[in-house]
Amino acid sequence: MMSTNTQNLRNVVLLGHSGSGKTTLIETMLYEGGAIKRRGSVETRNTVSDYTDIEHDRGNTIFSHQMFVNWKNNKINIIDTPGFDDFVGETVSSLKVADTAVIVLNAANGVEVGTEIVWEYVEKYQTPAIFVINQMDHPKADFEKTLEQAKERFGNKLLPVQYPYNSGAGFNAIIDALRMVMYEFPADGGKPEKKPIPKNEMEKANAMHNALVEVAAENEEGLMEKYFEEGNLSEEELAKGITIALAKQQFFPVFVTSGLKDMGSGRLMGFIDDIAPSPAERPPRKLENGGEISYDPADKTTLFIYKTLSEPQVGMVSYFKVLSGTLKPGDELINANNGEVERISQLFVAEGKDRTPVSEMVAGDLGVTVKLKYGHSNNTLNSKGLDRKVRPMEFPESRIRKAVSADSSADMEKLVTALHKIEEEDPTLKVEQSAELKQTILHGQGQLHLDLVKQRLQKEFGVKMNFGNPKIPYRETITGKSDADYRHKKQSGGAGQFGEIHMRVENFYDGMDEPTGMNIRQKDIEDLPWGGKLAFYWCIVGGTIDNRYIGAIKKGIMQQMKEGPLTGSHCQNVRVCVYDGKMHSVDSNDISFQLAASGAFREAFQNAKPQLLEPVYHVEILCPDEDTGDVMGDLQTRRAMISGMDSEGHYQKIIAEVPLAEMHDYGSTLRSITGGRAKFSMKFSDYQLVPPNVQNELVKTHAGLQEA
Ligand SMILES: Nc1nc2c(ncn2[C@@H]2O[C@H](COP(=O)(O)OP(=O)(O)OP(=O)(O)O)[C@@H](O)[C@H]2O)c(=O)[nH]1
Ligand SMILES: [Mg+2]
The missing domain is CATH 3.30.70.870 (Elongation Factor G (Translational Gtpase), domain 3)
Structure with a gap:
């Protein structure tokens, strides 16, 4: 295994909607680079990437996988990711360590919702990106439409480097506007013949070429001057300019391939090799404590674990990126997240399920190790004496x-x-x-x-x-005010129990007036562990109840607050004033007052217009225009409040507030209404009043359960 310099590394991640052809394209890339002798296929379950049983069963990528291929002088690390948005976590973690994203589009389907999802993260991480319009051999392949949709959604920085000379079943030629040549492929793909661009294509190819020259010139001052003077740039200057433009995300090149037929992937690899940034050319990474780290192989060692996967017989396998220094087997590192000392006993490069031991790994490279004690994803490992911690990856809220x-x-x-x-x-x-x-x-x-x-x-x-079915964490509160006098009395043989409490309950809110006609002796306003507040006022005059029972009384109230009178849900935002009562010189004790307080609270609460609250979520949906009616219709059956609608290209973004109780199986429904062409996110917003009919049902059900 050749050893590598940071400058000779390329870390690319393939992203895109499920079925766009990422795994198939990677197989071709590995084959073209000589890493494998035969191309496997998803159908025959023998691709390098999708190697787990679960992936074989489903015929989809489920976990991200690391692979590499040597191309000329460079080592290209490739990460495959699943396109299903159920596994978006794999996209997030892979992007965290990739230096270039390759966004794969299906030429037959155009921009799909999976493309939208990955773009959101590519933008967030500011990763240089290359678009690949794949499956050009598909009978329904439409390059122009796909390009147009992509530009509409992702902006005019998308510029084609290539376009297909023909498409569909007979697809076999690509016109390359950067090299100004036509690649014509043999029927089974592989190495193309270079041909002059046909005359009737020259105008189109020239226009594309000029657009590329302009973007190159715009991004490097010296080149701009030369371009103005001479009207053109040399091949080298052009390469230099677009390298800068790609790294600064001022330019997103568009390529054309058929992964299945092995057409175009070699040129894509060549571009990644020549133009895509090495880790050394990426901006320094910001650390949690405000510092920065850049990929310096001579520095002390830091690595970041982006993913773990347990394997039978092996245990935990940790995938990481070396962020600085040069890692060697036997190195002792300290986990910055928990202080544990870890010894890297073995160091590997991965090729799907196969791992090859290596003797060192420089800053910027992707690698694998096994049997770490606590090497979880999002952990930073440092050589002794370093205080570096990478900002953790943020994953989407659950849905x-x-x-x-x-x-x-x-x-x-x-x-x-x-x-x-x-x-x-x-x-x-x-x-x-x-x-x-x-x-x-x-x-x-x-x-x-x-x-x-x-x-x-x-x-x-x-x-x-x-x-x-999961229960819903309802809350109970009151909207009115009520008093209760409650006596707890028990006479059974020896010592009895006696406690009487007069209490007022009302809805509590910050800044409310103090109660009138009460003699406030003590007040505690407590934040409840489940949200909201309990305001407790002790307004006893003349010693009708002894102060030493305050604790027991509060306990009785809290018991009811924890399992509310309506449905047994937590109560919140209640003010309780205890203003009168009676004690008995022999029979009164803590338990008597606890029970009396509990009883008084329950009674007063039920008479103070009790109200159930339910968790409401902020939901955002992105769906194709033509499905908007159906999506809205379904939302209406879910008690949703629509708060916004926006057109985004050929998609509609719908924003709504929806009770959690109505979000049950929403993902599956949305998938079936839109044929998997929509995405959604949901985030807790607040607690809101439950409508009376729903409340009645819930109270009835609870009462029924209590009786049973
Ligand atoms: N015609 C044609 N079919 C292709 C091409 N690339 C992939 N396919 C087929 O499309 C299907 C999906 O291919 P995959 O490579 O598994 O797609 P993927 O993007 O990895 O999908 P996920 O792992 O689910 O995200 C398979 O049946 C492939 O044979 C292509 O270039 N042309
Ligand atoms: Mg796949």
Whole structure:
């Protein structure tokens, strides 16, 4: 294995809608670079990238995979990613370590929602990007339409470097406006013959070429002058100018390929090799403590783990990027996130499932190691004495929640342990053991995401998981005001129990007036652990209740606040004034007053216009124009409040506030209404009043359950 300099590295990630042909194209790239002798296919389940059983079962990429190929003097690291937005976490983590994104479009489908999703992250991470219009051999391939849609959505910085001379089943030639040549491929693809551009294509090719020259000139001052004087640039100058333009995201080149037929991928590789930035040409990375780090192989070592995946027999496999220094097997590093000392016993480069040991790895390179103690994704590992921590990756909010259960309580324990293991690998999965709802809830990106977790649990851990409906974390409050006098009295043989409390409850809000006609002796305004407040006022005069019972009384109130009178949900924003009552010299004690307070609170609360609140989410949907009516129609059945609509190219963006209770299975519904052409995100917004009919139903159901 040749050793590499940082300048000779290229880290590219392939991104795009599911089925655009990323995995197939990578297979071709590896083949063209000589990394493999035969091209596998997704259908025959023998691609380098999609090597896990789960991927073979589905015929899709599910996990990001690392590969590399040597091309001339450079090592090109390639990361494949899944196109399904259920696995968007893999896109986020791969982009974090890539220096160039290759966005693959399906020429038959144009810009798809998966393209939109990845673009959002490419923009966020400010990653240089190359667009590839793939599947030019597809009978419905339409280069012009795809290019037009892409420009409309992603802007005029997209400039074609190539266009297809023909397309569809007979596709075999590409006109290259950078090199001003036509590539004509043999029927089974591979190495093309270089031909002069046909005369009737010259005008179009020249116009494209000039656009490229202009973008090159605009991005380098010296070149601009020369261009003005001479009206042209040399091949070298052109390359220099577009290298700068690509690195500064002032230019997004568009290429043409058929991954399946192995046409165009060699030229794409050549461009990545020549023009795409090495890590050394990327801006320094910002650190959490405000510092910066640049890819210097002579510096001390820092690496960043972007992904982990557990493998049978091996355990945890950690994928990382060397951010500085030169890493060698045996190096001891300190995990900046938890202080653990880690010894890198083995160092590998990955080629899908195959790993080859290497003796060193320079700054900028992507590698793999195994058996770290705590090497989770988002962790930074440093040589001793360094205080560097990479800003963590931010993953999208979850979009689906399901209650999970096992067949027995022993299995449940195993299930939760296994879920936590998968959670460590997959930052878009959250396991919540909700004491409030008395359920274990799994949060993820979509039904497919959770189904695959279920499949993995069964296969890798031998645990069965059942899905159920998750409860909704409602809240209870009051909108009115009410008083209650409550006496707790119990006479049973020996010592009795006695406590009487007179209390007022009302809706609490910040800045409300102090209660009138009360003698306030003590007041505590507490933030409740589940949100909202409890204001407790002690207004007892003349010692009708002794101060020493305050603690017990508060406890009684809190018991009810925790499991509210209406539906057993947490209560919030209540002011309680205790202003009178009675004690008994023998029978009164803490428990008596706790029970009296509980009873008084329940009674007063129920008479103070109690109101259920429900969590409402801010939902954003992007769907094709023609599906807008159906998407809106469905939202109307979900009690949604539409707060905005915007046209974005041939898409509509719909913004709505939707109760969580109505978001059940939304992802699946949206997928089926739009044929998988829409995306959505959801984020907790606030608690809002539940409509009376819904509240009545919920209260009735709760009462029924209590009785049962
Ligand atoms: N006609 C044609 N079909 C292609 C081409 N590239 C891929 N396909 C087919 O399209 C399907 C999807 O290809 P993949 O390479 O798995 O697509 P992907 O982008 O990796 O999909 P995900 O892993 O789901 O994101 C397969 O059936 C491929 O054979 C192409 O250039 N031309
Ligand atoms: Mg794939």
